[in-house]
Amino acid sequence: MTADASAAPRRAGRPLEMVLSRTRITAAALALITTEGYGGFTMSSLARTLKVAPSALYNHVSSKQEVLQWLEDHVMTMVDVSGFGSEPWDDAMRRWAWSYRDVFARHSPLVPLVAVLPVTGAPETLKMYETVAVGLAGAGVPVETIIPAIVAVESFIFGSALDANAPADIFDTGELADSSPTFTAAVLGQDRSTGERPADVAFQFGLEALLAAVPATRPGPDA
């Protein structure tokens, strides 16, 4: 369809040389966002880091959305699925879910896009799904519950990724404290003995609840 990863430079001449391609654009976008954040990510700035006019990008990309979708698919490769095939299925899921959440907590603006992005055109994402599906199937999870289980865990992960970016004082009731005594007490009564961030203990709680509900019959590939 569009471009290719290889493409060895032939000479040192100015133009030609496959200046723009899906992989180069994606890499530049990732680098730009890593240093400047999503606020500073514009088609102009992206073109600037690629030493190219903004309009040149549109010879390879149909919209900014598409760049973000490429980026999202690439970011998905950072999710750790190494547990599947080498750990009990639930440990593999834990490793997967935590790293999944961490990655998208760092890329929260991408979260609303995932829901819209079909797996076609997102090969890396599909690869991840396949790995997880194989892991669950291997654990004896019935076929018809694999997708609901994945979707439920994934939804929880996305919501938690957004939550991880919440300011620490988000539940400070301030002057409205006396109109919400029970909630205020609950906020103050959180267990702060362990050093874990509140978002992490909530994620831990929810993840274990979801894993406990997955009907697996076997412990995993080699546990």
Next chain:
Amino acid sequence: MTADASAAPRRAGRPLEMVLSRTRITAAALALITTEGYGGFTMSSLARTLKVAPSALYNHVSSKQEVLQWLEDHVMTMVDVSGFGSEPWDDAMRRWAWSYRDVFARHSPLVPLVAVLPVTGAPETLKMYETVAVGLAGAGVPVETIIPAIVAVESFIFGSALDANAPADIFDTGELADSSPTFTAAVLGQDRSTGERPADVAFQFGLEALLAAVPATRPGPDA
């Protein structure tokens, strides 16, 4: 801080009359978004429906974000918390969670904002939290687990609200089907006998899992 709900008109004269206020702006924003969707929601269009110049809005609002935050707090009043105090705690939670998801599925662009919005300045949201917290406390849930439980369920709800807007064919693997046989089989093997939408069965699955993990000692206020 800003404006007030009452404010009775005095005459039919052109100006004066409390043209703009938090409640009127919020109501207009909701009406506009209901008819035009979030894509058509701009400060200009909002001003137009209020028969006012766009810049006039900035005498009452510091940014578009703030309008959206007002809107979000208002939307929260549409969430059904009527179960708390009249049903067993878990039924109340079910009613709450489902309506919560439905409301924000219809207002998914607001989801990324909730994570950032402190409860101060969002009194309706705080009211909802208080009701839920009272319900959980009344069910004997230990104080220190109330917040993690709420946050976990809420994160799951937000993720599911995004997921509910996914296109039906999001998991169509298309031409990449043979590179992901297990996942493709799982997609095809979903239980389609019941008429439920896939997003709904995933939500059902996840919600029950989370509720089962909430350590309640009493059934509820009057069950």
Next chain:
DNA sequence: ATCCGAAATGACCGGTCGTCATTTCGCGGA
């Protein structure tokens, strides 16, 4: 030597949020 076509260019468009100096006008105090 010539032509083709991929790819970069720069001007340009419509629209966005937000700012600012200025004006309007009702109301309360003298």
Next chain:
DNA sequence: TCCGCGAAATGACGACCGGTCATTTCGGAT
């Protein structure tokens, strides 16, 4: 009764955004 204060609307404007399009450049194949 008059006046002036201040809240609130105005419209022009700025900076920037994503995206389009006609034009140009230039390497490689014929």
